[in-house]
Amino acid sequence: MSVAFKDYYSVLGVVRDSSADDIKKAFRRLARKYHPDVAKNKAIAEEKFKEINEAYEVLSDPEKRRKYDHLGPEGRTWQEAEAQGDGAGKEFHFGGTGFSDFFEQYFSGGSRYGFPPGAHDSGTGAQSQRTRTHRGSDIEGDILVTLEEAMHGTLRPLSLQTINRETGQAETRSFQVRIPPGSTDGRRIRLSGQGESGLGGGPAGDLFLRIRHAAHPDFTSHDADIFHELDIAPWEAVLGAEVVVRTLDGAVKIRIPAGSENTLKMRVRGRGLPKDKNSERGDFFVILRVVTPSTLNDEEREAWIKLRDISSFRARPAHEPQSTTP
Helix, strand or coil: CCCCCCCHHHHHCCCCCCCHHHHHHHHHHHHHHHCCCCCCCHHHHHHHHHHHHHHHHHHCCHHHHHHHHHHCCCCCCHHHHHHCCCCCCCCEEEECCCCCHHHHHHCCCCEECCCCCCCCCCCCCHHHHHHCCECCCCEEEEEEECHHHHHHCEEEEEEEEEECCCCCCEEEEEEEEEECCCCCCCCEEEECCCCCCCECCCCCCCEEEEEEECCCCCEEEECCEEEEEEEECHHHHHHCEEEEEEECCEEEEEEECCCCCCCCEEEECCCCCECCCCCCECCEEEEEEECCCCCCCHHHHHHHHHHHHHCCCCCCCCCCCCCCCC
16 A cells, blocks of 8 residues: 655654654644644544644654655655565554554554464465355554543544455444443453455454554653643742643642752652552653753842852862852
8 A cells, every 4th residue: 555655754844863852842832733622623622633634653762764864855765665665564554543544554553363273374275265265364454542531431423444465455344343431552442353354255354453642742650640741940940839730631730848949850640540440540640840041130130140149058078179250
């Protein structure tokens, strides 16, 4: 199946030699703009959000990025890769997973397990082929799920196109996939009998969908836990503060203790994703990130100088060189 090449660097608005940090910043900027929860035109925003997620999925992963660069115009072309079978020659196509054909072909975890050896051989004759019965292939693919969908659950329309091995014709089936609340990244959902059609009247295979959490501009996930980096001012770290933080299902107030250090991890119990088979939930972790002002007016600069001069605090041991006035 021939697919169109996707320019992921153009999608994120970055150049090919951009650093990992630049790619992350570009994704966050676009994700905040096109996140369906905040965009006015939700239909357009949803498609754009999927597109930038797919680009970030590839470019933020060093191994996938190397493969993508190898496929791109500065390396071996993707058409050559297709001709040499680097796309695994999959004979199925998903619709509604949130990923493009290009991603499915080259970067998805999807696979087609195939019939037993010799299932498609002619054997001793046409009659032998007609009397054989073989179960269809199991098919596995990825499905993009937002953290909001993983939190509350959703029903997703999906289509699957396969090739009938007996007739050679394309077959398309449409069905609904239930994403249960608490679907963690990497979890597999089994849809019995929704894989490839059987051979010689044999049963169809199964379809396995692997949950892939869409990258979020503010949150990350690990199992049922949710993580959020919170920017705080230096005086909030020193003096302490109370801050309202948004979670996936409402806001919480946290108390930043006085003397907090950069990267301090604070836990809010029970505000992560639901856990299976019980009423428990994962936790919500806030990771403090102390940020400093990049510009100062004259009054602010004088205040920082005064603080430096009167403070007894030393960031380094006394035997190490201390700062001097610029």
